[in-house]
Amino acid sequence: VPDERLLHELREIVGAEHVLTEADVRAPFERDWTGRFGGPCTCAVRPSAAREVAAGVRAGAGAHVPIVAQGGNTGLVGGGVPGPSGRPPVVLSATRLDGLGEVDADARQVTVGAGVVLADLQEHAGAAGLAVAVDFAARGSATVGGMIATNAGGIHVMAHGSMRAQVVGLEAVLADGTTISRLSGLTKDNTGYDLSQLLVGSEGTLAVVTAARLRLVEAAVHATAALIGFDDVTDAVAAVRTLRGDVTGIHAAELLFDGGLRLVCEQFGLAPPLPRPAAAYLLVEAAGRTDVTDALAAAIEHLGVAPERTAVAVDAAGRHRLWQYRELLTSAISATAVPHKFDVTVPVSRLAAFVPAVESAVARVAGGVQVVVFGHVADGNLHVNVSGPPPDDEAVDDVVLGEVARFGGSISAEHGIGRAKARWLHLSRSPAEIAAMQAIKRALDPGGVLNPGVLLADLTTS
């Protein structure tokens, strides 16, 4: 039964046209990018200012209705959609918090709303001769707020760090409806606990981020990409170290396997990138103020790779062609079924051993399944996709995440824990750490208003 008084309050705050209650209009807010239905919401609310978010949080808390903050809804672990149980929450959609502040070229910073889409921010920064350091395939829909909530990583972490490293300060609404604001752009500011950094990666459980002051980086004038075929992963991993040592400005080093590459070719009708298939592929890109194409070519020769196993691209069209094999992978994998998706990190030194180990482990519990692995080599970050077992069959999750723990890895590299991985949190965090996280959650959200069931599953709303 919708809470009519709460709906009335919310309509007063944001205007009636921005409180969405009809089942078919609400539906897109109740399902994330994986296509799984999370749970019903009371309504989806679309605030356009921080003070509307604050009033909305106070209204929800007053009615004992939880608040779920949502950005571009490209999440893969159910962290930005309602859960299956408990009181249906209010979804606070950030998409109207889309202000793009003027770029501060002296400080190399910009202030933007939480609902700004990454691609729009990239264009805005580019117009001022600067760039956003974080980039990934979902750039056309992912928002700044979601990127902060999940500490988004992507393809350039090896050069510039993840979203955490780009956040100079945040504006955010706490569970009690008070607003904290650190948007003045001071890079050096050691006046107590860095609340902005605490919110990065907290998945909407401690506050609703409304705006961010972000660092920008020098825009690249030149870029060169190369796709290189290898006989095994060990060689590909070793190659990254050599290439980084030899070439300035390597900012991406993506690992692909033959199976994934063939899947993209089939799904999207693309020709293979090299004359003959290889077991593993490395897609590297160097970018900067000077053209390093010659240095990259020399470094690849230094690796002893045969010329027919390398495709190099300097112009935008050629680079786009090479990057397609990587960027279409997620869609190709999800085209026919909802896969079990794992986003894990293992120590770089153990990455090559991890891939066959996880494949064997999956084969032991589920026959005839498709396993597609790809990832960001320099970060030890692998995306493991298992298609075949039904979405609610957790045996495959148990073995994959168990292998990750056995290899001393993290069960979530860049997607967060959300609802989907909460059951396995103990594989990556010790009881002392979970207790400390719970203490912080209770301290900042004693009523359990913000995103109950996400991350710390056993702390639910009051």
Place this chain on the structure above:
Amino acid sequence: VPDERLLHELREIVGAEHVLTEADVRAPFERDWTGRFGGPCTCAVRPSAAREVAAGVRAGAGAHVPIVAQGGNTGLVGGGVPGPSGRPPVVLSATRLDGLGEVDADARQVTVGAGVVLADLQEHAGAAGLAVAVDFAARGSATVGGMIATNAGGIHVMAHGSMRAQVVGLEAVLADGTTISRLSGLTKDNTGYDLSQLLVGSEGTLAVVTAARLRLVEAAVHATAALIGFDDVTDAVAAVRTLRGDVTGIHAAELLFDGGLRLVCEQFGLAPPLPRPAAAYLLVEAAGRTDVTDALAAAIEHLGVAPERTAVAVDAAGRHRLWQYRELLTSAISATAVPHKFDVTVPVSRLAAFVPAVESAVARVAGGVQVVVFGHVADGNLHVNVSGPPPDDEAVDDVVLGEVARFGGSISAEHGIGRAKARWLHLSRSPAEIAAMQAIKRALDPGGVLNPGVLLADLTTS
């Protein structure tokens, strides 16, 4: 009256020779680098392992005696020494936590004890062909643990970020004696709140850091330094933007004034760096894998600076000579009296206006004083030193920090709040932020065991 039972316990934990109770032996632990006496301690304890720290924290908590963690004792705000009131604490000195792990060249990381001195870490990384991104004048005594507790900045923040950006993960003992450990070196690890990052800059109030996994950066092969004279600060600030645009690898841009430079020359018998004095000086350094001396010279010409206003140095001896004017400043200022020291940030765009404003403000409340300003231009970070007024005369603190707040700045850029600046915390943090910080402090240290009186002055030990 020393607590004999507590001393007995501590001796059991670390060995009797590492529990220092005699007044003259304790004395160096009760006074920080500024020379000010903080307060008496019950004893200074020198643990050599995390489990000894954990047992020590439990013993202190059990006896209701506070714990003050101390590193190289180069702090400037009294954050690592006992306070003047309350029960005399146990000082936990980290200097024996001095383990230097093997450098992991693939991951570009190293694990080190909290008591490792920065210069030793720099040498260790250098032997593996890598470098520590953070550097500052106190490198010979400052420890990794203290650098983490204060989120140390220094001269290369403009290129590599502050200590926060170097911390991949920490091992630390919480107030209840439990140990958290994130030393496996996973750069991408989004499994809940980043407790390591929360501890960076928390000044020993939330945990005692015992070890750190740190990021290393590419070692520079070439370095070029230039000291450039300007007629005013505005020109110097504008020059930094031009130089960064024109030259790859500018990693330091220090601002000095004629008064400070003359003070160094007098105190240390040095000749001035340029034929004629200038109002303001910029000390810039570019470093990297390639020699950019020509590009730097061209960029300085592009600025329109006359050749006799520039001193360029390429070899180590020459660079040392230029850097001396900057690195000896702190000692020169403190040679004759204990100055009122301020470490503040203002937005880069307001830096030039801030300098005369703060000088006028000081002149209004204190006549005949010496004001020496220097700083890190690209970060908007200025060190303001006022010699003359007695250390306990807070009128000068009120006006300097009041000006900082008026300029939208931070009252502590890189030294922290400690005990010395706690009274002015409200100038940089809102009531909502202070309330959130207090909630976190209470959640993780409900008994107020760790560093009471530091940072959040009104939360004292139980």
